[in-house]
Amino acid sequence: xxxxxxxxxxxxxxxxxxxxxxxxxxxxxxxxxxxxxxxxxxxxxxxxxxxxxxxxxxxxxxxxxxxxxxxxxxxxxxxxxxxxxxxxxxxxxxxxxxxxxxxxxxxxxxxxxxxxxxxxxxxxxxxxxxxxxxxxxxxxxxxxxxxxxxxxxxxxxxxxxxxxxxxxxxxxxxxxxxxxxxxxxxxxxxxxxxxxxxxxxxxxxxxxxxxxxxxxxxxxxxxxxxxxxxxxxxxxxxxxxxxxxxxxxxxxxxxxxxxxxxxxxxxxxxxxxxxxxxxxxxxxxxxxxxxxxxxxxxxxxxxxxxxxxxxxxxxxxxxxxxxxxxxxxxxxxxxxxxxxxxxxxxxxxxxxxxxxxxxxxxxxxxxxxxxxxxxxxxxxxxxxxxxxxxxxxxxxxxxxxxxxxxxxxxxxxxxxxxxxxxxxxxxxxxxxxxxxxxxxxxxxxxxxxxxxxxxxxxxxxxxxxxxxxxxxxxxxxxxxxxxxxxxxxxxxxxxxxxxxxxxxxxxxxxxxxxxxxxxxxxxxxxxxxxxxxxxxxxxxxxxxxxxxxxxxxxxxxxxxxxxxxxxxxxxxxxxxxxxxxxxxxxxxxxxxxxxxxxxxxxxxxxxxxxxxxxxxxxxxxxxxxxxxxxxxxxxxxxxxxx
Amino acid sequence: xxxxxxxxxxxxxxxxxxxxxxxxxxxxxxxxxxxxxxxxxxxxxxxxxxxxxxxxxxxxxxxxxxxxxxxxxxxxxxxxxxxxxxxxxxxxxxxxxxxxxxxxxxxxxxxxxxxxxxxxxxxxxxxxxxxxxxxxxxxxxxxxxxxxxxxxxxxxxxxxxxxxxxxxxxxxxxxxxxxxxxxxxxxxxxxxxxxxxxxxxxxxxxxxxxxxxxxxxxxxxxxxxxxxxxxxxxxxxxxxxxxxxxxxxxxxxxxxxx
Numbered sequence: 001x002x003x004x005x006x007x008x009x010x011x012x013x014x015x016x017x018x019x020x021x022x023x024x025x026x027x028x029x030x031x032x033x034x035x036x037x038x039x040x041x042x043x044x045x046x047x048x049x050x051x052x053x054x055x056x057x058x059x060x061x062x063x064x065x066x067x068x069x070x071x072x073x074x075x076x077x078x079x080x081x082x083x084x085x086x087x088x089x090x091x092x093x094x095x096x097x098x099x100x101x102x103x104x105x106x107x108x109x110x111x112x113x114x115x116x117x118x119x120x121x122x123x124x125x126x127x128x129x130x131x132x133x134x135x136x137x138x139x140x141x142x143x144x145x146x147x148x149x150x151x152x153x154x155x156x157x158x159x160x161x162x163x164x165x166x167x168x169x170x171x172x173x174x175x176x177x178x179x180x181x182x183x184x185x186x187x188x189x190x191x192x193x194x195x196x197x198x199x200x201x202x203x204x205x206x207x208x209x210x211x212x213x214x215x216x217x218x219x220x221x222x223x224x225x226x227x228x229x230x231x232x233x234x235x236x237x238x239x240x241x242x243x244x245x246x247x248x249x250x251x252x253x254x255x256x257x258x259x260x261x262x263x264x265x266x267x268x269x270x271x272x273x274x275x276x277x278x279x280x281x282x283x284x285x286x287x288x289x290x291x292x293x294x295x296x297x298x299x300x301x302x303x304x305x306x307x308x309x310x311x312x313x314x315x316x317x318x319x320x321x322x323x324x325x326x327x328x329x330x331x332x333x334x335x336x337x338x339x340x341x342x343x344x345x346x347x348x349x350x351x352x353x354x355x356x357x358x359x360x361x362x363x364x365x366x367x368x369x370x371x372x373x374x375x376x377x378x379x380x381x382x383x384x385x386x387x388x389x390x391x392x393x394x395x396x397x398x399x400x401x402x403x404x405x406x407x408x409x410x411x412x413x414x415x416x417x418x419x420x421x422x423x424x425x426x427x428x429x430x431x432x433x434x435x436x437x438x439x440x441x442x443x444x445x446x447x448x449x450x451x452x453x454x455x456x457x458x459x460x461x462x463x464x465x466x467x468x469x470x471x472x473x474x475x476x477x478x479x480x481x482x483x484x485x486x487x488x489x490x491x492x493x494x495x496x497x498x499x500x501x502x503x504x505x506x507x508x509x510x511x512x513x514x515x516x517x518x519x520x521x522x523x524x525x526x527x528x529x530x531x532x533x534x535x536x537x538x539x540x541x542x543x544x545x546x547x548x549x550x551x552x553x554x555x556x557x558x559x560x561x562x563x564x565x566x567x568x569x570x571x572x573x574x575x576x577x578x579x580x581x582x583x584x585x586x587x588x589x590x591x592x593x594x595x596x597x598x599x600x601x602x603x604x605x606x607x608x609x610x611x612x613x614x615x616x617x618x619x620x621x622x623x624x625x626x627x628x629x630x631x632x633x634x635x636x637x638x639x640x641x642x
Numbered sequence: 643x644x645x646x647x648x649x650x651x652x653x654x655x656x657x658x659x660x661x662x663x664x665x666x667x668x669x670x671x672x673x674x675x676x677x678x679x680x681x682x683x684x685x686x687x688x689x690x691x692x693x694x695x696x697x698x699x700x701x702x703x704x705x706x707x708x709x710x711x712x713x714x715x716x717x718x719x720x721x722x723x724x725x726x727x728x729x730x731x732x733x734x735x736x737x738x739x740x741x742x743x744x745x746x747x748x749x750x751x752x753x754x755x756x757x758x759x760x761x762x763x764x765x766x767x768x769x770x771x772x773x774x775x776x777x778x779x780x781x782x783x784x785x786x787x788x789x790x791x792x793x794x795x796x797x798x799x800x801x802x803x804x805x806x807x808x809x810x811x812x813x814x815x816x817x818x819x820x821x822x823x824x825x826x827x828x829x830x831x832x833x834x835x836x837x838x839x840x841x842x843x844x845x846x847x848x849x850x851x852x853x854x855x856x857x858x859x860x861x862x863x864x865x866x867x868x869x870x871x872x873x874x875x876x877x878x879x880x881x882x883x884x885x886x887x888x889x890x891x892x893x894x895x896x897x898x899x900x
Contacts, residue, residue: 159888561666561702565653567860568860569860
């Protein structure tokens, strides 16, 4: 990679009265030693302070964009600050107090950032709720967090609240972002966002110093966020993320994988998730990058093309979809196009073999790659919106090494990372200097990873959260005596300090024969096939392993179409003999990589289209083992009849 | 009622220029059935019928009529195989008389006696056409024109009729009249029907089986009665609304086709 990254100045100078030694990078100062706090970014020890500093410094420069009626509109740091101030002070005038939780139920949009910052700047705690959550879950989260205020995006989200309004007695006000469809709606407990803006603006006229004072009062120990963990079992728990966690994680991640001033990025994953919040709200404030809010999850690919970001962080599913699109397009190309594409891919794969092994690429392989890069791959990247990509990240779920290799072949170096809500989102990540496929990278600066005796990954550092909201028992369960966090993940460190994830502690299957099996290994192998979207391996206390498969609708439909397999709806597609054979053959092939007891003996397809609203799927479209096993119990039993 | 598929469509793909309008649709129509295809504007319903009747050519896939491949045949050859297409928007010849329009329907046939008998049959189902036989077809009302289009189709003495939105632009009363006649034709003349409709309520009312087409692909297939009871069909096609707290609702639930 011949990146022109700015050089690091080891100043070692204290630019404040008693700041620890600072290092400048791309014009931003960070702690030189990330192992010991307090942590600062440009002399600020909390997000509100950093936010206020950035807005003053950058003023009229573009901070973010949002598409309105087909046109990307720019908004400045001044706009950002004014909106956050109006929301913050509006909430203050409605009576919000320090350490009170304000909940947000909205898809991604610029207002999400305004609300998040407005809430934190006045010392309150911001808590995001997934728009796919059922009304009953909304009620649980509002009551558990004791929220007095709730932001809802639109009439659809408002209806969720109205359905449970009698169950949330603590709630004082609901603020609606969009007026569409609600012109004749009156309810004394609700108001619209523009009314809140007016309220905040009036409050600012009477107390012009209030907002700045609130920001100055913020401390590293303030709780900034409550992030409810999706929880495959039991009720969701709210992880408390402190201001110092935010500052540490942003500072450390930006040092591991820099994004530079004026880099473009795209926000499209749910902002309730700590991964996206870090990426699209917190980190851009530190690194002065420009955030583009995608129109909706359905338009990611178009928006990606339009924005052509420098920084793109996505979940494996999105990387898989981009890959599938290219493969589908290439199959329908002309003979010449197909030839050029396959030659380019061969050249790319040959080069990737060397770059993955971190070896120098031989001259002729490099030359061949340059040729095909110029004629094919460059255009491909431009069409995908990855022409300018420098910092491509995959996280939140395991990604197949084969897919990472494919991206390397087309000239996109995807860095896999690892993190959890309790670790403020990032624990380890591969870097541009060294990207070892199949690992999730070394720990970010300041984080220490240990492996316990039973193989569990433990880590400590400034990203470790303050505990679960009002649940000391659960908090104690996740922490070791020496302050390390139990991740529940199994893994190992290699000699270079890169982390491998091998599975979940909870998911370990003990077969009737007494053999311990980590299902995620074969699951990941199966998932790496484009026809399989997700899979759950079953076999606890059973004689052999089986699995439930969720097929990738688009790719299997394409397969059926190409092989003249008639089907009408999704169920008939799943039932088609050739489709069953296809999945069977994928499983058979995957089995060859595993010992006999670890092999999957039978399978069934989940023949309904699951959506994020269904209990069986997480918001990131992963199957939840517990729910799936319960719901499809009869299918599972079929596989063990004999 | 026998259960062999009269019309079997497998993995059909069809293009409008560069745009793929039908993306691998498979469906079958059994003898004596009325099968309906529901779908929103632009779902590909009309394209599907046009491809089946040979007006448009299939890019991929097979169409079997009584077990015989017909997807490479010209439209007239398909009519000779006793499958007629009653197009969307009637497509009658406005300057010709009603009688002449009906007579065109028998273009592929030569047995004068049978043609005369069929003309009587058409007049018996649609007495208004007999009354207006001499009049230019363009002067008929919309409902009468629809009757004329169906009558013209019947003159080919079809075993299978492809009907494209017979309810288009008609008053509810007329829609009911037309559908009553369609049902009678199905029972009395033993005409198998593939019916494309936006008016899901009437279509499911007469149909035995139904498919839902969306963006050129089938997303749902079931008995008409089961479709009527499906939550998605009720919400998206039958206009049934769940009561919400506010009484009105602008947003739509996400479709799952269950």
